Amino acid sequence: MSFLVRAVRESALWRSLFRQPYPTTSRTRALAVMNNVFLHLHPVRVKTHAVRYTYTFCLGGISFFLFLALTVTGVYLMFFYVPSINRAFQDIQTISNSVAFGDLIRNMHRWAAHLMVLTVFLHMIRVFYHGAYKPPREFNWAIGVLLLFSTLWLSFTGYLLPWDQIAFWAITVGTQMATYAPLASTESGFILLGGIEVGQETLIRFYVMHVIAFPLIAAILLVVHFWRIRKDGGISGPV
């Protein structure tokens, strides 16, 4: 067995994947973080309070993890969904009844979306409580607020996609607010809905915003958000 393990670890394939042995010393642990494209998002060392659960409650990390979970489950759902008012509702029923793990994945997508709105909001409250928006972190706070808006908008646009009564009337009520805009009530309603009421044009607009436009915007904002954490001196200190 040990011969097999050694053969694998000394193979060209393994050594091309992992440049160093399993990190056990300070040096190799530092290298493991620096040499990995995903891990190098983190600094090699972090402040002690940053790893305390009761300091951050992991709310930012959980929000990001939920974003990833929503991306994975969302991509799976996209295989079986057509954004047409004649097919959307039936596709949701098919996903729930006939697609392998479809019901579970749809439920996960729905509950993760609600949970993400909640965790992003709580993350913002935690950051405020610790005064972590203060210089030099003020720009990152602004990025965070934009991320909160993106999260709400992603959730709102996804709300219409099942094309059932809940979705239709929730979006009708939600988008009606835009039609109260002074001087441009018709135009603002038209831009949002693609027409004078929620219909096929609205569904395709919301679908594109939900699966492409806003995930992309959110991803870019997330990159800037994480980058600024590093550049602004890491996570802020306790009150």
Add this chain to the structure above:
Amino acid sequence: MTIEKRPNATADKTAPSQAPQVPTIERGGGPKLPGPPGVPGTERFRLLAYVKQESMVRVDKRPDETVLTWPHLLRAEFLMASLITMLLVITSFFIQAPLEEMANAGNTPHVAKAPWYFLGLQEMLSYFNATVVGVLFPPLYFIGLMAIAYIDRSPYKAARDRKLVWIFFLCLMVGGLLVTFIGSFFRGPGWNWVWPWEGLFFTL
């Protein structure tokens, strides 16, 4: 402060074999240091520099206490990711996402509510002018949140040292939470007041 100076640092990297002899020099009782090979007069030496303090304030900056990301932070992240995954799978296994009948523009339900995070706005529509609440309030809310960081620039973090910002933030949060709560659980058909025990008109 000690500065190590290497004026020709690349020379020994590019052509180490060109140097048969490595000159050394000793200054001020310091250690003997090899200089760049083959370049007389460019020996490595140590220099003691005097740095003038620009501020009268004495900086008392101690190094932060830190831990290695691997394994400390990554362990915490892995644990939380696993917990959230388990929570999601278990919740999704037992609680079904809502799905009513197919959308029908001709069939208006008794209660038409926006998604729960916009119910605060919908609730406020029943109090104030629609233009103010529906159009002006949402951008002002987000701009106000962003502005907090540019208004409160003092270094103090304790609540007693930033009372005004705390009050402003609490008004936004508690006010928002209150109207969302009322819109979610206390409004029924015709947006009339309904106690939760008389009927719950709320869908996630």
